[in-house]
Amino acid sequence: MTTQFKESIETALHNSNLTGALGRFSEAYRISRAKAYEGIDFEATRDQIVEIKSDASSRFEELAVQFKQSAEACGAKVFRTSDPEQVKKYILDLAKEKGVKRVVKSKSMASEEIHLNKALEAAGMEVDETDLGEWIIQLAHQTPSHMVMPAIHMTKEEVATVFSEEVEEGQMPDIPKLVKFARAKLRPKFLAADMGITGANIAVAESGSLVIVTNEGNARLVSTLPGIHVAIVGIEKLVAMVKDIQPILTALPRSATGQLLTSYVSIISGAVPNTDGTPKELHIILMDNHRSDMAKDPMFKPALQCIRCATCLNVCPVFRLVGGHVFGKTYTGGIGTILTAWFDELKKADDIQGLCIQCGSCVPLCPGKIDIPGLILELRRRLVVEKGQSLAMKAIFGVVNNRRLFHSMLRMASVTQKPFTTGRFIRHLPLFLSDMTEFRSLPAVAPSPLRDTIKKIDQPKAKAKEKVVFYAGCLIDFCYPEMGESLVKILNKAGIEVVFPDDQTCCGAPARYNGAYEVAGQNAKDNIKALLATEASYVVSACPTCTVALKHDFIDTFKSLGDTGTMADAEKLSAKTIDFSTLIKKLVDEGRLTLKEGEALGKITYHDSCHLKRTLKASDEPRELLKMAGHEIAEMYECDTCCGMAGSYSIKLPEISAPILERKLKHIKETGASKVVMDCPGCVMQIRGGLDKDGTPIRAEHTVESLANRFK
Amino acid sequence: MNSTFEAFKTKAEAVSAEVHRFPTQAEALAFILGFLQESGVSDAPQCGAVWAAGSFLDGARKDDLKVKVPGITFEVTKEASADSKVGISQLDWAISSTGTLVQDAAAVEKRLVSTLPTIHVAILGTDRILADMGSVLEHLRPQQIDYISFITGPSRTADIERVLTIGVHGPARLIIVVVDEFQKVTA
Numbered sequence: 085m086t087t088q089f090k091e092s093i094e095t096a097l098h099n100s101n102l103t104g105a106l107g108r109f110s111e112a113y114r115i116s117r118a119k120a121y122e123g124i125d126f127e128a129t130r131d132q133i134v135e136i137k138s139d140a141s142s143r144f145e146e147l148a149v150q151f152k153q154s155a156e157a158c159g160a161k162v163f164r165t166s167d168p169e170q171v172k173k174y175i176l177d178l179a180k181e182k183g184v185k186r187v188v189k190s191k192s193m194a195s196e197e198i199h200l201n202k203a204l205e206a207a208g209m210e211v212d213e214t215d216l217g218e219w220i221i222q223l224a225h226q227t228p229s230h231m232v233m234p235a236i237h238m239t240k241e242e243v244a245t246v247f248s249e250e251v252e253e254g255q256m257p258d259i260p261k262l263v264k265f266a267r268a269k270l271r272p273k274f275l276a277a278d279m280g281i282t283g284a285n286i287a288v289a290e291s292g293s294l295v296i297v298t299n300e301g302n303a304r305l306v307s308t309l310p311g312i313h314v315a316i317v318g319i320e321k322l323v324a325m326v327k328d329i330q331p332i333l334t335a336l337p338r339s340a341t342g343q344l345l346t347s348y349v350s351i352i353s354g355a356v357p358n359t360d361g362t363p364k365e366l367h368i369i370l371m372d373n374h375r376s377d378m379a380k381d382p383m384f385k386p387a388l389q390c391i392r393c394a395t396c397l398n399v400c401p402v403f404r405l406v407g408g409h410v411f412g413k414t415y416t417g418g419i420g421t422i423l424t425a426w427f428d429e430l431k432k433a434d435d436i437q438g439l440c441i442q443c444g445s446c447v448p449l450c451p452g453k454i455d456i457p458g459l460i461l462e463l464r465r466r467l468v469v470e471k472g473q474s475l476a477m478k479a480i481f482g483v484v485n486n487r488r489l490f491h492s493m494l495r496m497a498s499v500t501q502k503p504f505t506t507g508r509f510i511r512h513l514p515l516f517l518s519d520m521t522e523f524r525s526l527p528a529v530a531p532s533p534l535r536d537t538i539k540k541i542d543q544p545k546a547k548a549k550e551k552v553v554f555y556a557g558c559l560i561d562f563c564y565p566e567m568g569e570s571l572v573k574i575l576n577k578a579g580i581e582v583v584f585p586d587d588q589t590c591c592g593a594p595a596r597y598n599g600a601y602e603v604a605g606q607n608a609k610d611n612i613k614a615l616l617a618t619e620a621s622y623v624v625s626a627c628p629t630c631t632v633a634l635k636h637d638f639i640d641t642f643k644s645l646g647d648t649g650t651m652a653d654a655e656k657l658s659a660k661t662i663d664f665s666t667l668i669k670k671l672v673d674e675g676r677l678t679l680k681e682g683e684a685l686g687k688i689t690y691h692d693s694c695h696l697k698r699t700l701k702a703s704d705e706p707r708e709l710l711k712m713a714g715h716e717i718a719e720m721y722e723c724d725t726c727c728g729m730a731g732s733y734s735i736k737l738p739e740i741s742a743p744i745l746e747r748k749l750k751h752i753k754e755t756g757a758s759k760v761v762m763d764c765p766g767c768v769m770q771i772r773g774g775l776d777k778d779g780t781p782i783r784a785e786h787t788v789e790s791l792a793n794r795f796k
Numbered sequence: 797m798n799s800t801f802e803a804f805k806t807k808a809e810a811v812s813a814e815v816h817r818f819p820t821q822a823e824a825l826a827f828i829l830g831f832l833q834e835s836g837v838s839d840a841p842q843c844g845a846v847w848a849a850g851s852f853l854d855g856a857r858k859d860d861l862k863v864k865v866p867g868i869t870f871e872v873t874k875e876a877s878a879d880s881k882v883g884i885s886q887l888d889w890a891i892s893s894t895g896t897l898v899q900d901a902a903a904v905e906k907r908l909v910s911t912l913p914t915i916h917v918a919i920l921g922t923d924r925i926l927a928d929m930g931s932v933l934e935h936l937r938p939q940q941i942d943y944i945s946f947i948t949g950p951s952r953t954a955d956i957e958r959v960l961t962i963g964v965h966g967p968a969r970l971i972i973v974v975v976d977e978f979q980k981v982t983a
């Protein structure tokens with residue numbers, strides 16, 4: 085990571101206006117979004133959107149040709165180009181030919197993508213953004229920090245200062261007054277402009293229509309008052325039919341601002357008369373700029389289903405801490421990372437791709453059904469392929485790839501860490517590693533790993549007819565063997581023998597999440613071999629990240645690598661793999677496990693781990709089990725928001741991981757529960773470590789520990 | 797018709813539009829004239845009212861209206877609209893599920909009166925309220941109409957600290973006048 089990037093994160097984190105505003109917004113957003121979707125079938129709507137947009141991106145060329153025909157039949161001029169320079173040249177030439185002096189713009193991300201304003205101003209034109217947020221950042225010489233609310237990072241005081249310094253002295257930080265001021269100052273600009281520039285939210289091939297939504301009404305003025313209207317439209321805005329408008333406009337305002345419909349929607353399908361009776365000069369520029377390259381890449385094609393609603397920013401635990409500016413100049417947040425890599429260049433995404441904590445919060449809410457974290461991982465992989473892995477990472481993965489070496493190093497760690505441990509925590513680490521323990525204590529490596537202790541457990545072999553293979557994962561194996569022992573105890577109660585194949589190794593998630601797919605692929609192969617060697621009804625894991633690796637990632641990694649050799653076995657393993665709580669719930673439902681009755685175990689709260697909730701879709705199972713055991717669950721606020729752990733994320737970006745954890749701890753404490761339970765050893769490490777560091781007497785434990793002694 | 801109207805009214809009011817319903821055109825007209833007077837429409841600068849053509853005005857004696865409320869003009873220009881307090885126009889359709897008004901706005905006058913003045917009075921036939929956007933787009937077809945406007949409440953912004961503020965560039969008030977007995981509504 086570049087120092088400059090790290091500095092931009094620092095600056096953002098220390099901007100309390102920013103983190104405060106974004107934090108409050110993200111909380112209010114969820115509520116207003118949910119309310120706006122009342123009575124609407126979101127899943128059905130987004131299925132429609134996916135169908136419309138994926139069909140369109142399969143045939144951009146055809147739709148662009150059709151669009152040009154339809155629009156030109158109604159008096160527009162359509163210019164198609166793949167080159168941003170040509171877009172600028174076209175507009176400059178047109179402006180020159182028509183003697184344009186003053187330009188008003190309504191919001192257009194495509195124009196920002198190509199830095200149009202700079203080019204127009206350099207040619208001596210006066211250019212004014214008219215969307216209030218855009219105008220503010222234009223006056224402040226900044227770039228938008230959010231796709232829907234460009235100036236969300238600024239306070240009213242800052243806006244008043246900008247207005248006073250740039251427009252007219254003496255403006256007060258009073259929002260209605262500031263808005264009135266903007267109206268008064270921009271009105272003459274609208275009336276005097278000779279050219280209006282807009283973007284478009286949708287472009288319909290069938291009718292040559294542009295669909296433009298705004299709340300302020302500025303696009304209506306920009307497209308009505310000046311004699312020339314230029315619309316810059318990325319080809320990903322194309323859809324085939326007029327009937328495709330409705331599903332997109334059902335989702336866009338609801339997801340973007342929690343409105344049923346934006347105040348103004350204009351569907352412009354031809355050159356209309358100007359105020360002086362002359363016909364409007366309507367120029368539509370269909371800009372490609374790598375969009376059709378993207379459409380040809382089967383992995384990234386779905387990213388073209390984006391409707392720019394910014395949900396993936398609003399619900400992102402990282403975005404709400406750092407805001408948009410650390411992401412770059414135009415497109416921000418998770419999807420912005422992907423768009424920047426394509427529309428700008430892959431290299432530009434090098435630092436920012438690391439911001440995604442891979443929590444998956446954005447995925448179930450994205451109207452375009454885009455697997456944003458998945459695509460960011462793929463970017464990471466490609467970056468590693470392009471520029472190679474860093475030496476330090478290479479060294480680490482060299483070790484991880486060699487199970488014996490890796491495991492003997494972990495065993496050694498339990499000895500070498502001695503000077504730093506207190507009880508079962510490492511509280512301080514020497515020198516450069518000290519960042520890791522700054523905001524939470526780390527668990528000490530256990531004196532003997534699970535792979536040793538499990539052999540000492542006397543399992544009821546004689547009775548057991550059924551076997552289950554246990555995949556522990558590094559954390560349970562080496563740091564929390566007691567979790568594994570509890571799992572054995574519970575399954576034994578169901579008359580099941582637990583088999584622990586010694587050849588199991590790291591699940592490959594760390595390598596995969598760092599773009600080292602070859603290493604992840606080798607880990608996958610070793611594990612598939614080890615785990616399928618025993619005939620068993622299930623392969624169970626008590627670590628959701630590992631479960632996801634076994635169930636999904638192995639297959640995806642092989643796909644990315646184009647390695648089909650072990651695919652059949654990977655699928656076999658996937659079918660057998662199950663997470664701890666889902667398996668236990670199943671056994672309880674089948675009557676094979678019975679909880680002790682009449683226990684009153686008190687109030688606890690439950691933290692949903694990202695992978696368990698969103699990839700494995702298990703959130704009721706652990707709760708039901710804990711309730712059956714006799715616990716009362718006091719739900720915490722944002723129970724399914726990431727705890728900030730995310731594997732090596734907390735090592736690479738501790739400055740972001742720490743405040744995410746802090747928030748989580750606050751919500752845990754607010755419930756008044758004496759215990760917080762979760763299904764992931766990684767989350768236990770993060771949350772237990774945070775509670776320890778902070779001296780809070782709340783216990784953090786894995787569901788497997790809470791349930792260990794609860795079965796008959 | 798009543799339940800559709802009620803649904804429309806609820807949604808429109810939820811986004812700060814003001815909705816009034818009248819059985820006849822005459823009553824609606826009386827309301828509008830009264831409203832203009834109350835709002836201080838006059839022939840003083842910045843106090844005018846621009847009224848865009850529409851079937852509601854067919855048969856109306858425009859000169860009489862001008863006498864009743866000096867300041868009304870039926871000659872809609874950019875200058876007159878920019879100088880007016882109130883803009884009046886007739887809308888073609890409405891959507892009950894979102895409280896939206898829809899208009900064939902290819903004629904520039906219709907856009908001028910609903911964008912530049914601070915108050916927009918929108919006239920609508922009760923039977924023109926449909927369920928959703930899709931139904932409206934079957935009547936007002938983008939394949940045939942060059943400019944279709946959808947209006948849902950007054951102009952708004954939340955660009956400064958996310959505080960909702962009404963009336964940025966467009967009207968700050970949207971008065972919807974719904975008329976039951978609307979003889980000759982244009983399609």
Ligand code: SF4
Binds near residue numbers: 449
């Ligand atoms: S990626 Fe999805 S959630 Fe993000 S802006 Fe695009 S459509 Fe909205």
Ligand code: SF4
Binds near residue numbers: 399401417418457
């Ligand atoms: S996966 Fe999580 S961190 Fe990544 S973009 Fe989505 S919400 Fe943000």
